[in-house]
Every structure is written in structure tokens, then in C-alpha cells.
Amino acid sequence: MRNHTSLRSSLLLIELIMAILIFSLAGGMCLQIFAKSHSLGMRTVELDMAVREATSVSEVLSQKDALENELPELYPKAEIAAGSITIYYDKDFQACGRKDACFQMNIRGNDKGRRLVSYAITVRKDSDAAAIYSMETTTYQQVRP
Numbered sequence: 247m248r249n250h251t252s253l254r255s256s257l258l259l260i261e262l263i264m265a266i267l268i269f270s271l272a273g274g275m276c277l278q279i280f281a282k283s284h285s286l287g288m289r290t291v292e293l294d295m296a297v298r299e300a301t302s303v304s305e306v307l308s309q310k311d312a313l314e315n316e317l318p319e320l321y322p323k324a325e326i327a328a329g330s331i332t333i334y335y336d337k338d339f340q341a342c343g344r345k346d347a348c349f350q351m352n353i354r355g356n357d358k359g360r361r362l363v364s365y366a367i368t369v370r371k372d373s374d375a376a377a378i379y380s381m382e383t384t385t386y387q388q389v390r391p
Contacts, residue, residue, distance in 0.1 A: 292349075292371075292378055293378055293379060295339040296349070296351075296369035296378040296379035297379050298339075299333075299335070299339060299351060299369060300351065300367045300369055300379055300380075300381055301381075303317070303333070303351065303353060303367060304365070304367060304381065304383045306320065307353070307355075307363075307365050307383065307385060308385045311387075317331055317333075317353070318331070321333045321341050323341060323342060323343045323344075324341075325344065329354060329355050329356070330352065330353060330354045330355065331352075331353045332350055332351065332352050332353075333350065333351045333353070334346070334347035334349070334350050334351075334372070335347060335348065335349040335350070335351070336348055336349075337349075347372045348371065348372055349369060349370070349371055349372060349378070350369070350370060350371075350372050351367065351368070351369045352366075352367070352368045352370075353365055353366070353367050354366045358384070361386055361387040361388070362384055362385070362386055362387075363384065363385050363387055364382065364383070364384045365382065365383050365384070365385070366380070366381075366382050367380065367381050367382070367383070368380040
């Protein structure tokens with residue numbers, strides 16, 4: 247009888263150990279899934295904000311001489327070079343200076359003649375070389391009296 251009781255006790259102990267092992271493996275897998283979904287959600291938010299800002303700037307660029315006149319007025323902390331402008335954003339995608347930036351948008355203009363101007367817009371993380379979003383747009387510059 248004593249042997250039989252100790253055998254039951256050891257089987258119960260083995261079952262408990264197996265149950266704990268299975269639940270800990272399932273818990274580890276759930277943690278990995280939650281971590282992956284969080285990083286995927288953050289990348290989605292970054293992409294969404296990058297698309298919104300790039301299309302917003304693209305609309306502004308449809309105005310005559312927007313690269314030289316309109317954008318510097320809308321983004322006073324942007325860096326302006328010959329034919330290009332760089333706008334810096336903080337972690338909440340609010341325009342800021344270079345030292346507080348987490349993201350940057352590079353805009354390059356290229357005059358194609360016949361009043362057509364092509365712009366390449368690229369949004370990337372400031373420390374990352376990979377682009378979050380990029381687009382090209384061509385605008386027709388109307389002659390205004």
C-alpha cells in the first residue's frame with residue numbers, strides 16, 4: 247500500500263511539473279506575440295503619420311514656388327539647401343529642430359521644363375537609413391498674372 251501511494255504521489259508530481267512546463271511555454275509564446283504586435287503597431291503608426299505628412303507637403307508643393315516660399319514659412323525650423331529642404335519631426339510627428347528630431351522628411355525638387363516640377367519626398371527615422379515612406383509627385387506651375 248505504501249509503495250502504491252508513493253507511486254501515485256510521484257505521478258501527481260510529474261503531472262504538475264508537466265502542466266507548469268506547458269503553461270510556461272504557452273505564456274512565453276503569448277509574450278512574444280504581444281511584443282511583436284506592439285512593434286508592428288508602432289511601425290504602422292509611423293507609416294501612417296509619414297504618409298499623412300508627405301501628402302500634406304505634396305499638396306503645398308502644388309503651389310507656385312512652394313519650395314522656396316511656402317514651405318519655409320510653414321516649417322521655420324526646416325533646413326533649406328539648393329533645390330531641397332529637410333523638415334524635422336519629434337516622436338509625435340510635430341515639426342521641430344534638428345536636435346530634437348526623431349524623424350526627417352527630405353524634399354528634392356527637379357525642374358523638368360515646360361513649367362513642370364518634379365518632387366521626391368522621403369520620410370525616414372533620423373537615425374535610420376531605411377525610408378519609412380517615399381513618393382514622387384509632379385506639379386504644373388501655372389502662370390499667374
